[in-house]
Amino acid sequence: MRVVAVSVEQLVLDLDPPFHANWDPEPRRTFPATVVRVTCDEGLTGIGGGDTLHGVQPHVHHLLGSDPLAMERQVRVLESIDFHGPRPWPIEAALWDLVGKATGRPVATLLGGMTDRLPAYASTGAAKSAADQADVAVHVRDRGFGAIKLRVDAHDRVAALAEVTAVREAVGSDLEVMVDLNQAWRMPGDTAGSIDLVTARRFADALAELDVHWLEEPLPARDLAGLAQLRSDARVRIAGGELSRTMDDVLAALDADAYDVHQPDVVLAGGLWRGRTLGELIVRRGRRYSPHTWTDGLGLLANLHVAAAVGGGPFLEFPYDPHGWTPDRRDFPLAAPVEIDAQGDLVVGDRPGLGIVLDEDRVAATRVGGWSARLDQGTVVYEEGP
Numbered sequence: 001m002r003v004v005a006v007s008v009e010q011l012v013l014d015l016d017p018p019f020h021a022n023w024d025p026e027p028r029r030t031f032p033a034t035v036v037r038v039t040c041d042e043g044l045t046g047i048g049g050g051d052t053l054h055g056v057q058p059h060v061h062h063l064l065g066s067d068p069l070a071m072e073r074q075v076r077v078l079e080s081i082d083f084h085g086p087r088p089w090p091i092e093a094a095l096w097d098l099v100g101k102a103t104g105r106p107v108a109t110l111l112g113g114m115t116d117r118l119p120a121y122a123s124t125g126a127a128k129s130a131a132d133q134a135d136v137a138v139h140v141r142d143r144g145f146g147a148i149k150l151r152v153d154a155h156d157r158v159a160a161l162a163e164v165t166a167v168r169e170a171v172g173s174d175l176e177v178m179v180d181l182n183q184a185w186r187m188p189g190d191t192a193g194s195i196d197l198v199t200a201r202r203f204a205d206a207l208a209e210l211d212v213h214w215l216e217e218p219l220p221a222r223d224l225a226g227l228a229q230l231r232s233d234a235r236v237r238i239a240g241g242e243l244s245r246t247m248d249d250v251l252a253a254l255d256a257d258a259y260d261v262h263q264p265d266v267v268l269a270g271g272l273w274r275g276r277t278l279g280e281l282i283v284r285r286g287r288r289y290s291p292h293t294w295t296d297g298l299g300l301l302a303n304l305h306v307a308a309a310v311g312g313g314p315f316l317e318f319p320y321d322p323h324g325w326t327p328d329r330r331d332f333p334l335a336a337p338v339e340i341d342a343q344g345d346l347v348v349g350d351r352p353g354l355g356i357v358l359d360e361d362r363v364a365a366t367r368v369g370g371w372s373a374r375l376d377q378g379t380v381v382y383e384e385g386p
Contacts, residue, residue, distance in 0.1 A: 001102065003068055005039040006060050006091065007372035008053050009363060013332045019324035022127045022151035023182040025190055033296050033333050035363060038094040039374075040068055046098025047356045048090040049333070050267030050299025055086030060373045061380045068095050069102070075273045082246070082270075092271040093302040093354065100353030107302075108348045111276045111309035117345040118308055120318035121147035121178065123294065125325050132323070133163040134170035137177075139322055144344045147176035147213065147315050154181035154195045154203070154218070161206050168210050176213040176315070179203075184217040184240055194219060197226045201233060208235035214261050216240060227258035237261055242292030247274045254282060263317075265292040266306050267299040275303075279310035293317040297331030297338045300346075301354045304338075308348050316346055332366065335359045 011033045018027040034052050039045045046068070059081045066074065074095055078088045096107045108116065122140040124133075133150060140148045150167060152160035164179055171177075181203065183194040195203075200218040207215055214237035219226050221240060231238040239261035244250045250264050262282045266275035279289040289312035291303040300319070307316055318340065319330055327337030335357040341347055349355050372383045 001068060002041045003038055003063050003066050004041045005372060005374035006063060007037045008057070008370050009035045009367050010052075010369040011035065011333055011363060011366040012368050013329065013366055015324075015329065017324065019125070019329075020127055021125050022153070024187050026187075031329060031332070033298070034090065035298070035333055035358065036090045036094045038063075038068065038091065038098055040098060042102075044098055044101050046094040046096065046101065046353065047358065048093030048095075048097060048267070048298060048302065048354070050093065050295040050302060051087050051090050053086065053088065053090055056081060056088050056091070057371050057373070057382070059084075059086070059088075060091075063091070064373060064375050064380055068098050071095070071099070071273050075271055078271060087268060089267045089269075089271045090298070092273065093267055093298070096272050097353035097356060104352050106305065106348050106350065106352065107272070107354050108305040108308040111272070111306060112280075113309060114311035115308050116348040118304065118313050118316040119146050119344055120340045120346045121145065121149055121176070121315040122320045123149045123317045124321040124323075125151055125294075125319065126321050126323040127151070127153070128163070128323060130159075130163045130166035134166040136322060137167040137171045137175060140320075141171050141174050144340055144342065145175070145318070146344045147178065149178040149180055149216070149317070151180050151182060154183055154199075155192075157199065157203060160203075164207065164210050164212065177210070178214050178216060178239070179207055179212050180216040181218050183219055184221040185243055197230060200230055204230060204234040204236050204238075212236050214239040216263075217242075224253060224256040224258045228256045231258060231260060237288075239263055239290070242269070244269045246270055247278060250278050254285065254287070259287065261288040261290050263290055263292045265295070265299070265303060267295060267302050268292070272302060272306050275306045276309055279306060279312055283310060283312070288313065290315060290317065294319045297327075297334045298356060300338050301356060304346050305348060305354055318346065333358055333363050
């Protein structure tokens with residue numbers, strides 16, 4: 001079996017009304033998605049996505065002619081590409097989807113098979129008033145979720161705590177509540193500074209009184225010493241690491257004991273094969289592995305399979321906010337959006353690979369660009385265009 005073609009389709013969904021993400025100063029009026037397909041000489045095609053793959057095209061020839069089953073070799077090639085700038089990890093997701101199809105097994109089974117389901121938490125995103133936060137929490141509870149994550153303004157502690165208090169009063173003990181301060185990184189052009197360790201401690205103390213399950217990204221991701229101090233002092237779990245770029249970044253955070261909950265996203269930060277290893281190490285050290293999934297349904301499925309493979313949790317992120325971020329928007333390239341079941345779980349299912357089924361008509365209708373590379377009698381042929 002050999003890889004004979006890689007194709008990338010760039011899609012854009014118009015958002016009307018726009019989505020006002022709490023962590024982004026600019027309202028989101030469009031939502032881009034990328035679909036990558038890896039085809040082998042036996043006619044099977046694996047599908048992946050979850051990141052843009054900008055800048056990967058000049059390097060993709062290193063994969064052509066290779067054995068898709070030789071995953072350690074594939075990952076080392078992708079790591080060499082990642083080192084020089086572009087994040088190539090959706091290609092690895094497509095390779096795993098292909099391997100799953102070739103073997104007739106879900107990727108979660110191939111990577112460990114610890115469980116076939118994980119409880120989901122509704123990960124909200126829009127900036128809201130305390131009353132709106134409470135209304136959304138009630139909606140989330142009634143929809144079947146067992147947990148919710150709130151995005152609040154780290155620079156307005158009084159308002160942020162009022163929002164969390166309103167949610168706790170509205171749902172009582174019916175929902176676990178997480179709080180994200182989004183201080184680890186910045187969107188392009190956002191020059192606002194992070195809160196400091198003292199302020200983060202005050203947040204942690206107040207949130208512990210409200211029985212918050214974890215406090216996410218309270219400090220810059222590079223401040224491992226500060227995060228470790230906060231984690232050792234706090235009466236609430238500290239979470240982070242969603243955009244850790246490499247395996248070594250995650251290992252450094254693990255060695256520093258910076259987090260109770262580690263969140264590297266396998267389509268943004270190091271891939272599925274390394275993510276599986278990291279997940280096992282995190283769990284074996286008594287910490288929690290709950291990947292970030294705020295991309296699209298293709299990225300969500302990749303993270304679900306890896307987290308289920310090693311028994312991550314206790315919750316997996318499910319991007320959902322009735323104030324502008326719904327599964328039909330998030331998963332627009334898919335034939336059907338990824339959804340929770342009646343128990344509030346995300347289920348791996350028995351479909352081979354990652355379980356991705358595209359809506360090809362929707363993909364064609366939203367396609368704005370793309371490229372492909374294929375082998376033709378030993379020669380690499382590149383083509384541009386949608």
